[in-house]
Amino acid sequence: MRPMRSMLYIPANSPGMLQHAPIFGCDSILIDLEDAIAYTEKDSARVMASWFLREFDFKDLFVTVRLNGADTEFFEKDIEAIIPCRPHAVRLPKCNSEADVLLADEKIGEAEEKCGMARGTVQLHAMVETALGLENAFRIASACPRVTALTLGGQDFTADMGIQKTRGGRELFYARSRIVAAAHAAGVASFDTVWTDLNDPEGLYNESKEIVELGFTGKACIHPGQIPTIHRAFMPEMSELRKALRVVEAAEAAEREGKGVISVGGKMVDAPIVARSAHLLALAELYGIEREAL
Known part of the structure; x- marks a missing residue:
């Protein structure tokens, strides 16, 4: 899977933004059925999201849909309408324990089977928004194979x-x-939480650099104008890329030669470093930097 540096929130009842999603320059979008949609507009927003998922060509964007919480009357309706449309993933808000994930996994699996899809087709991104959820973060992230991302909901977390x-x-x-x-x-x-001040790109850049250094693989955003700033923060240094290339080439050579040990510059290299290096090279491709240029 290509790196997802940016994930743009788009309200499900905003057809203009959905229609222009492929030209915004983000790596992925999140069609929001939850916080961005008023209580009285939930049903119409769900219908619009379903139509776009079925009929609109989002090109190579990774498309996620944020469902309403399992504690709401809209949760099962969202699953029944959205899963047959085959988004790449759904985002589950307010995950407090692995039980929340397993409930969603079962409901999604039932919807998949009902429309002839294999269980596990649609990925699940678990959203941590409370102190309790934070305490259970690893159990949430590892609750089932469907979970492919963990994300921080900063606004609700600070409120909690x-x-x-x-x-x-x-x-x-x-x-x-x-x-x-x-x-x-x-x-x-x-995935990190959003930066809400649209008039402070410097603050967004500083925060984005910080979360990159912490190890986040992506950051959510609420406006297309924030995308270039986030991507700039995720751009690796050339020195990092050269080191990553040496690691990946050594790993490739070891595999060809049937060796189980990888050494770069006289130092042993383990699997996490190889994976990190491969991720950096995949990032480089997004910036148009080819191996030959390193």
Whole structure:
């Protein structure tokens, strides 16, 4: 799977934005049926999301749909309408435990089987938005094979904690570290929360660089104008790419020669470093940097 640096939230009842999604330049979109949709518009938004998923060509975008929570009357209706349309993934909000994930997994699996799809076709991105969910982050991320990403819902998390989100983001440092560590331990992707101030691109860039350094694989955004800033923050340094290339080439040579040990510059290299290096080279391709240029 290609790296997903940016995931653009688009309200499900915004046909103009959905129609222009392929030209915004993001790596993925998230069609939102939850917070962006008023209570009275849930049904019509679901119908519109379903139509776009069935009829519209999103090109090479990775398409995720954020469902309404399992504790709402809309949850099962969302699953029944969205799963047959085969989005790449659905995002489950307010995951507090592995039980929440397993419930969603079963409901999605039933919907898949009902329309002739193999169980597990649609991926699940689990959203952690409470202190309890944070404590259970690894169990949530590893609850079932359908889970391919763990994501932090910063606005609801700070509300649950009774604190305010600040420009510096110090209050989210522990939560971010916990989320990204749990995701890496479970072998899934990790997405950071949104930056809400559209008039502060410098703040967005600083926060994006920080989450890249923490190990997040992507960041959510709420406006197309934020996408270039996020992508700039994810761009690897050339020195990193050259080192990554040496690691990947050594791993490829070891595989060809049937060797189980990989050495680069006289130092042993293990599987996580090889995976990280391969990820960096995949990122480089998104910036038009070919191996031959390194």
